[in-house]
Amino acid sequence: MKTPLFGAFGAPGPKHMLGAMQSIDGRMRKYGNQGEVDFCIVGVGSAGGVLLQRLARAGFSVVGLEAGPLWDTERDWVSDEAGSHKLYWNDLRITGGEHPLTLGANNSGKGVGGGSVHWAAFVPRLHPSDFRVYSEDGVGADWPICYEDLKPYYELLEREIPVSGPAYFPWGDPHGYPYGPHPMGGCGDILINGCTKLGIRVCIGGPVAILAGSHGKRPHCIYRGYCIQGCKVGAKQSTLISHVPNALEHGAEIRDSCMVSRINLARNGSSKSGTVTGVTYFDSQGHEAEQKAKAVIVCGYAIETPRLLLNSACPGFENGLANSSGTLGKYLMAQAGNVVLGRFPELIRMYKAPPAHAMTEEFYETDTKRGFARGFGIQTVGPLPIAFARQMTIAKGAWGWGMRRVMMDYNHWGAIALLGEILPWPDNRLELAAEKDKYGIPVTKVTFNLHDNDKKMIEYGKNKVMEVMSAAGAEEVVQEQRYAHLVGAARMGSDPRTSVVDGFGRTHDIPNLFVCDGSVMPTQGSANPGLTIQALAARTADYLIAQSQFGLKKGAHSSETPRIRYDLSPPDTWGKGVPHLK
Amino acid sequence: MKAKDVKPGKVIRVLDASTRPIDPATGKPLEPRAQPGYYPGYDVLSQQAFWDAATRKVVLDRVRKIPPIRFFTPDETDLFRAVCDRIIPQNDRDSDHQIVIVNFIDERLHENRLDGYRFENMPPDQKAYQLGLRAITEIAQHLYAKSFLGLTTLEQEFVLKTVHDGNPPAGHDIWKRMPVHRFWHLLVQDIVGIYYAHPYAWNEIGFGGPAYPRGYMRLENGDPEPWEVEEKRYEWEAPLGSPSADYGAIAGMSEHPGAPGQRGTH
């Protein structure tokens, strides 16, 4: 057996590690659940992690309740596909409709960091047009905010997490990135070659929330390709490593393995109004407990957030909290994520390098000639053996000797994928099913149907991606249909009759109840949602901080845009990276 | 003969020439190998000292600790093992290097480890397996008037191919409770998920395996790392007449576009 110069790599030490070089120092503050805290955050995921950090740093008492564990990355994470199953939300959900979505490993995480633990970390921004889809195309919805409202937060988060990518990203609102682009892997080369042959602009080496240079206590990427299994290195951002350590230093408490089962409400007499008082949850031992808070912010993902609000129905709020509009659980979206696989005569070895490292947004905007509204992007992916074998069961219908044969050629295959905008539709929804989980909470039933515009977009987009794959020199091209990135289902809007929250995430119905995660998105564009989710969280934090002086239970004090708190970024944010445009 | 041509009720006999892949040069079956595939001499486990301890434990446990059977009955276990042997045939591997599959799926079902969802028209996974195995027995009886275990490997493949193709000639009351193509998916996705999680399979396909804390450095042009090996291809053909050697869409996929991929990518 070959051994490293200084012997085999040993077992992790006693410290709680967050990446190869960062650890949690000092003890976590404990508020206990006797008193009332300022803020209770349900779910410390992509949005929840950013929010927790901001609010703690601004001096508030804040408790984050997280259904999954507070990971020690050295002890808990592995460089292994099958061994990473525990990163996902694997509890039962029921899926149906004409085009049922697969859930679990295909969409959401459980544990501090949430979906940012297993995301591929592509971080494009939305385009300015995404905020006015209804005005421009007569489909979907408009956002109550515009691109300029979010732009400073995009810029802020791109530095905080931080993002590596080209100095000039040409689509949407053109901009550059603080860290330089990554080297190419096999799938990136395929995308570049294919796009170049067809005259399609393509951008390489990002934008990804993966370090191209070291940053604070985080080393840069080692190109091991296990991003979706959680980055043990700490090169790929998750809020667990970018924001949570700073939140804890500033006195935030994370109660992990605690599943919130309902949000409690004090009703104003017999009216249809009230304020929330806190939440009820099951702690890690399965005991029921309560946490009181001046305000509750639900950050549980586009499925668990509406589920919790629906399950918190009570007198006066029979259809669930914050659901006077009847839109809670509706307008759920997923992006079309068809994976196109190509076999090349030469070797590719696509398991090396981060799966996310090159993309094009050339087809992002509406082009009436194509016969459908909105568009799609094309991105690299890099399925490891199990994912690839499963794709082959679908893309080629492989099994038996055929499966063995195509898998022996794994190193000759490359993969790129569609990322297409599916529009928000009311019949794409989630509801509570009759079946219950181990806590007695009804499980979610998700219903999903593609509509005409969606089908046309997928057909066109899929063919375009296959064309790129062929142009790159693939001798055989197949594809697997897939959906990615659930968002929506508690959408923001200016009209309380047709939306759940306002432009800052405050529910229209209950002044001190907020939603902050992907579920507030009214449309989704064809950019991966993670950066937008974290940017929205930073913006909601600024709003909460500004409003808190007036008392959150009273409702919005003024609709003025809050000051952007550049002083609340985690350490290591400023003065880093390479000079960039703009 | 294609499974599609099989008339319900008609008993067909397929000559079991060989269960092993064939060397096209000689027309003879290939000898079983410790390591099939195009990367002779490549041994991912030889690199285990370069892996982090948590990963090493997970991978080595997979090789060394085979979980006991707790969910399937003994009869179901035998039947399911034969089914796994056809979905991922291992007749080209010598007996010391076969990858155990049934026990790991049994463990998942015993521990009720889910993938996070269930299709609305599917029973729970455990029930789906029990029903599916019953249906496979019925198809074998219907086509060959024998138990599945009593069939030749090629006959077994023909039975499974009817499920793959979405036109099983028997088990109709079962398929009313569970769409054929959904069961096929559950089955193949589980089985390939176990096989390709094993370091022997990584050797076979030339996958670099765990790479923390060392990382990879040769990212482009399919270049091997210093500790990986070059590809050395050889020709082989599936056993004569094997229906699984051909690729073909899973039936029902076009009418029911409802079998999207399960694994996240981007």
Ligand SMILES: Cc1cc2nc3c(=O)[nH]c(=O)nc-3n(C[C@H](O)[C@H](O)[C@H](O)COP(=O)(O)OP(=O)(O)OC[C@H]3O[C@@H](n4cnc5c(N)ncnc54)[C@H](O)[C@@H]3O)c2cc1C
């Ligand atoms: C394989 C894969 C690759 C991806 N790649 C990308 C990518 O490249 N780029 C990108 O932008 N996006 C990507 N995504 C999507 C991205 O991960 C999600 O969009 C994002 O994490 C969602 O953020 P969120 O804050 O809405 O929810 P999450 O990050 O999922 O956080 C929700 C948290 O709340 C907790 N929670 C839920 N309910 C409760 C409760 N009742 N009590 C207590 N805690 C609760 C959960 O455990 C979880 O930790 C990918 C997703 C997958 C599956």
Ligand code: SF4
């Ligand atoms: S490829 Fe880079 S970012 Fe991805 S897991 Fe490996 S080190 Fe982390």
